[in-house]
Amino acid sequence: MSPDRVGGATELDPDERVGLRFKHVTTRAQLDHLEQANIQAALQWLARLKIDDILTEQFIRELHRKLLGQVWGWAGAFRQSEKNIGVDPLQIPVQLRLLLDDVRYWVDHATYCPLECAVRFHHRLVFIHLFANGNGRHARIMADQLLSRVFAEPPIDWAGGADLQAMGARRSSYLEALRRADRGDYQPLLNFVARRGNGLPARE
Numbered sequence: 001m002s003p004d005r006v007g008g009a010t011e012l013d014p015d016e017r018v019g020l021r022f023k024h025v026t027t028r029a030q031l032d033h034l035e036q037a038n039i040q041a042a043l044q045w046l047a048r049l050k051i052d053d054i055l056t057e058q059f060i061r062e063l064h065r066k067l068l069g070q071v072w073g074w075a076g077a078f079r080q081s082e083k084n085i086g087v088d089p090l091q092i093p094v095q096l097r098l099l100l101d102d103v104r105y106w107v108d109h110a111t112y113c114p115l116e117c118a119v120r121f122h123h124r125l126v127f128i129h130l131f132a133n134g135n136g137r138h139a140r141i142m143a144d145q146l147l148s149r150v151f152a153e154p155p156i157d158w159a160g161g162a163d164l165q166a167m168g169a170r171r172s173s174y175l176e177a178l179r180r181a182d183r184g185d186y187q188p189l190l191n192f193v194a195r196r197g198n199g200l201p202a203r204e
Contacts, residue, residue, distance in 0.1 A: 086129025
């Protein structure tokens with residue numbers, strides 16, 4: 001996921017600006033503003049979109065391109081470099097296909113309730129780390145699309161009234177829950193979404 005942000009006036013370093021379409025952008029605040037405007041436009045596109053199957057590589061890449069493509073030239077393209085998180089870049093297409101096969105199986109066989117299915121889908125997308133940036137936001141929207149389009153369920157209240165992109169108690173809980181899920185313990189992540197009335201009882 002994106003590095004934690006420390007202040008909107010923080011200058012972007014040269015590595016952070018690779019692929020940026022707006023050369024005049026130099027601070028995190030400017031970048032945040034552009035990305036948020038792009039995401040809002042993408043959400044409007046998504047609300048109008050008629051699609052039967054979201055569990056495809058094509059849709060996953062297109063959604064990321066719509067979310068960030070007005071800001072970043074690499075939006076929608078799989079990551080090509082190693083990061084301190086995520087699978088080997090060469091494994092991304094393979095791991096994504098395995099995930100999509102798993103999710104189809106979960107849906108067809110009612111392996112998990114809709115909310116847990118969406119939470120597990122979200123975590124695996126973040127864990128694979130498909131793109132150079134924007135993975136958390138993309139994975140949360142994909143999970144919500146799974147809930148609404150496949151299960152006819154309401155979306156998750158991920159932010160719970162907070163700014164989930166900014167470091168705070170809510171984001172800290174979210175990141176810790178993802179780390180626990182990396183080790184196979186999904187209960188903290190289920191508790192995280194359940195605390196905001198998403199239909200699953202929280203257990204500590």
